[in-house]
Amino acid sequence: MKFSVLVSEGPYTHEAADTAYNFTKAALDKGHEIFRVFFYHDGVNNGTRLASPPQDDRNITARWTALAKEHDLDLVLCVAAAQRRGIADADEAKRNGKDADNIAEGFRISGLGQLIEAGIEADRLVTFGD
Numbered sequence: 001m002k003f004s005v006l007v008s009e010g011p012y013t014h015e016a017a018d019t020a021y022n023f024t025k026a027a028l029d030k031g032h033e034i035f036r037v038f039f040y041h042d043g044v045n046n047g048t049r050l051a052s053p054p055q056d057d058r059n060i061t062a063r064w065t066a067l068a069k070e071h072d073l074d075l076v077l078c079v080a081a082a083q084r085r086g087i088a089d090a091d092e093a094k095r096n097g098k099d100a101d102n103i104a105e106g107f108r109i110s111g112l113g114q115l116i117e118a119g120i121e122a123d124r125l126v127t128f129g130d
Helices: 017-028 042-045 058-071 080-083 090-095 112-121
Strands: 002-008 033-039 075-078 105-110 122-130
Touching: 002 017, 002 042, 002 075, 017 033, 017 042, 017 058, 017 122, 033 042, 033 090, 033 112, 042 058, 042 080, 058 105, 075 080, 075 112, 080 090, 080 105
Parallel strands: 002 033, 002 122, 033 075, 075 105
Antiparallel strands: none
16 A cells, blocks of 8 residues: 655654654555655654754654665655744755755655645555644
């Protein structure tokens, strides 16, 4: 089965981010395909490289990055939600006159059209968070 995943909660404020990661990993381990993981609203905070959780805590961003590398996942942050929360790749930072970017490796920024496509292309769109 081909899944797309929508994550709408931040990495340390709600269990939805952990559950989305665990679902995605389990689906891949069972041989399913993940078309795209789309991060929306506070979910875009999963894609910042500047978060520094304590060493004895899980690093959700690093988990997503590793999973994306291993399975060639498409991890997309909503551009409008990212801008509102101060998350930018090099192009968005330059376009908005910022002096730095903070997007984590394996993530990219794009628009809501990517979410629509994810819903169309997948057999199921599974959502995590409000």
